[in-house]
Amino acid sequence: MIITPKELHNWVSTGRSFVAADIRPEEQRYHFPISGLEVIIATAENLPERKKESLVLICQFGVLTEELIVEKNLDNAYSLLGGVQSWEAFQTDNMDLSRWSRQTILPEIGMAGQRKLQDSKITIVGMGGLGCPAAQTLAASGVGNLQLIDGDVIELSNLHRQPLYNINDIGRSKVTVACKSLKKLNEKLTVIAEERTLDESNGQELLKDADVIIDATDNIKTRQVIDHISKTARIPMVYGGLYRFEGQVAVLNHNGGPGYEHIFTPDATGGDTCAEAGVLGMLPAIIGNIQALEAVKIIIGLKPNLSGKLLLYDGITHETNTINVGVNR
Amino acid sequence: MKVFVKCFSQVKYAVGTSELSLDLNSGATTADLETMIREKSAGTLDDVTLRIAVNKQYVSKPIPLDDGDEVAFIPPVQGG
Numbered sequence: 001m002i003i004t005p006k007e008l009h010n011w012v013s014t015g016r017s018f019v020a021a022d023i024r025p026e027e028q029r030y031h032f033p034i035s036g037l038e039v040i041i042a043t044a045e046n047l048p049e050r051k052k053e054s055l056v057l058i059c060q061f062g063v064l065t066e067e068l069i070v071e072k073n074l075d076n077a078y079s080l081l082g083g084v085q086s087w088e089a090f091q092t093d094n095m096d097l098s099r100w101s102r103q104t105i106l107p108e109i110g111m112a113g114q115r116k117l118q119d120s121k122i123t124i125v126g127m128g129g130l131g132c133p134a135a136q137t138l139a140a141s142g143v144g145n146l147q148l149i150d151g152d153v154i155e156l157s158n159l160h161r162q163p164l165y166n167i168n169d170i171g172r173s174k175v176t177v178a179c180k181s182l183k184k185l186n187e188k189l190t191v192i193a194e195e196r197t198l199d200e201s202n203g204q205e206l207l208k209d210a211d212v213i214i215d216a217t218d219n220i221k222t223r224q225v226i227d228h229i230s231k232t233a234r235i236p237m238v239y240g241g242l243y244r245f246e247g248q249v250a251v252l253n254h255n256g257g258p259g260y261e262h263i264f265t266p267d268a269t270g271g272d273t274c275a276e277a278g279v280l281g282m283l284p285a286i287i288g289n290i291q292a293l294e295a296v297k298i299i300i301g302l303k304p305n306l307s308g309k310l311l312l313y314d315g316i317t318h319e320t321n322t323i324n325v326g327v328n329r
Numbered sequence: 330m331k332v333f334v335k336c337f338s339q340v341k342y343a344v345g346t347s348e349l350s351l352d353l354n355s356g357a358t359t360a361d362l363e364t365m366i367r368e369k370s371a372g373t374l375d376d377v378t379l380r381i382a383v384n385k386q387y388v389s390k391p392i393p394l395d396d397g398d399e400v401a402f403i404p405p406v407q408g409g
Contacts, residue, residue, distance in 0.1 A: 130409045218409040242408030243338035263380065264405040270339060270377030271407035279408055312337055312403065314347075321335070323401065325380075325387045 002066065003056060003078040004098045005090035011056075012037065018054040021047060023068070024084070028060055034084050036091050044068050052076075059083050061105040062098070085111060100142045113300035114142055118188075120299045121145035123210035125198050125226055127174040128152070129161040129274060129284030130240045131216035134292040136164060139182040141296060145190045146182065148175040149206055151197035161274075161281035198222060203229050212295045213237040215252075216288065218273045220264075227252060227260035236298050236307075239263075240291040244277050245315040247287035250306050250325070251294050257307040263325050283315045330355055330396035334362065339377055340402045343370035359383065359400060360391035366402055377404045 003011075011018055021042040022034060029041070039058060040048045047055070055077040057065035065079035080087060082101030089111045090096050097104060097114050104114050122143055124131045127150040135146060154162075154169045154177060164181040165174070175193035182191050198206055199222070207213055207229050215226050215237055223239065230237035236254035240247065253259045261268075271277075274284075290311065297305045308326030313319075334349040341347045344366060353361070359381050367374050381388050382401040394400065 126409050128409055216409050219407050220405055240409065241406040243404075243406035244342070246338050246341075246406070248338075248406055265378055265380075268378040268405045270374075270404040272339075274408040277408060284409070310403070317347075321337075321385065321401065323382045323385050323387060323403065325382075 001069070001078050002062070002081045004081050004096055005087045006096040006098075008037070008056060008078075008080060008087070009090065016054075018056055019048055019050045020056040020058060022058045022084075023047075023065065024059055032060060032084050032088070034058065034087065037087070047072075047074075054078060056080055058087070061085055062101050063105065089115075097142070103141065108302050109300060113302075116300050117142045117296065118144040120211045121147065121209060122212050122214060122295055122299075123147040123149065123207055124214045124216055125149045125207075125222070126216035126218060127162075127164075127178050128158065128216065128218060129242065129279060129281075130288040130291060131214070132162040132164045132178065133285045133288035134214050134216060134240075134295075135178060135182055136185065137289055137292045138295065139186045139189050139191070141292075142186065142188075143296070143299075144188070145192075147192045147194065147206075147210065148178050149194040149196070149198050150174045151195055157275075161279060161284050163285075198225065200225050204233075207235060208233060210235050212298050214291050214295055215239045215260075216291070220268055220271065223260050224266075224268075231259050238291045238294045238298075238306075240287045241271070242274060242279055242283055242287060243271055245280065245283060247283055247290075247313045247315070249287060249290045249294065249311040249313070250309060251298065252307075254298065254305070254307040258325055263310055280315070286315065287313065330357075330394070332357075332362070332394050332397070333399045334366070335399060335401040336366070337401065337403045338406050339404045340366065340370070340374065340379065343373040343377075353394065356393060358391040358393050359388055362394065362400055363402070374404075379404055 020039045022039040058080045059065045060083045062083035069077045082098030086098035154165045164178045169177045179191045179193045230253040237252045239250045310323045312321040380403045
């Protein structure tokens, strides 16, 4: 069993009887002391004796203790989810980030990165094949604020590639239904639904507060509108596009990097929509998730990202090509 | 000289293959190659913007090609 820092804090405050055992090595205990909790120093081989009390096992990230409980088949024993890392974060600001412990254990993310995600606002333009999977994983990953922009309603032909919607949602607003689905994934998420199509008349107002814009639209004209706003407002934009079994991703207008008009000329034409060209459901899921990954990397400052590059993915061969678009010859 | 051509998205379907190996006269440029690709497409790329990368690096104006170069033709895509 696991216990979250918030639940353990409640045990402490309500005076529940339990035994807490810190099984970390001495060096780790020295560098990352635990506060606000009385613990017994123990090892995996030598756990404290108890009568009927619950046992709470504590390690640095909550992984070793979970394994230990299973391995030793311990009864009435709890692993502190996220370990000392999550407990101390909770002590600092009362925010329980332990559900993201499998992310925060990554040194590149850590508690600092998770807090940046929590504080960030990502705007997704287009809640179709790319927007749905991007929103899904961004919400689950702990992004605190999402803004969804789309004026369309759900159609039967959307369902094979837009997993936030189901058969009972046909005819309903995409952004309204998406909000409800996303809140089920992460109840801490603040999500704003903008049930309208982004264009030149409303784009500036809709995008002004975003930290990152995800371009999940299905036409070049709207991409060009987003690109212009992204460039002038200096808000990075993660472009994604599909053609049959192929996808493209680029990070645009990031720290003065190239934008869409640079990658495909200001008067670019070509391509077909998914309705015209056809699309297999997995492809937008792959490309939308790459877009979400790049957005998260921008928020937490993880480099390198796809700024100055165009990623080309082929779903048939699984070949990827990364083209350097930043410096022209 | 021999160059290797990679055709992406609409270009792939327009010329019928994702990869081509072509023998070109010495001094041939990316513009010559683009003309060949557009001719192969039988008009289906007439309204399609094509960006060209040589050895995974965008080029913004025609440049002479070298033996062994890999030239990619990349159109914009709309789907989302």
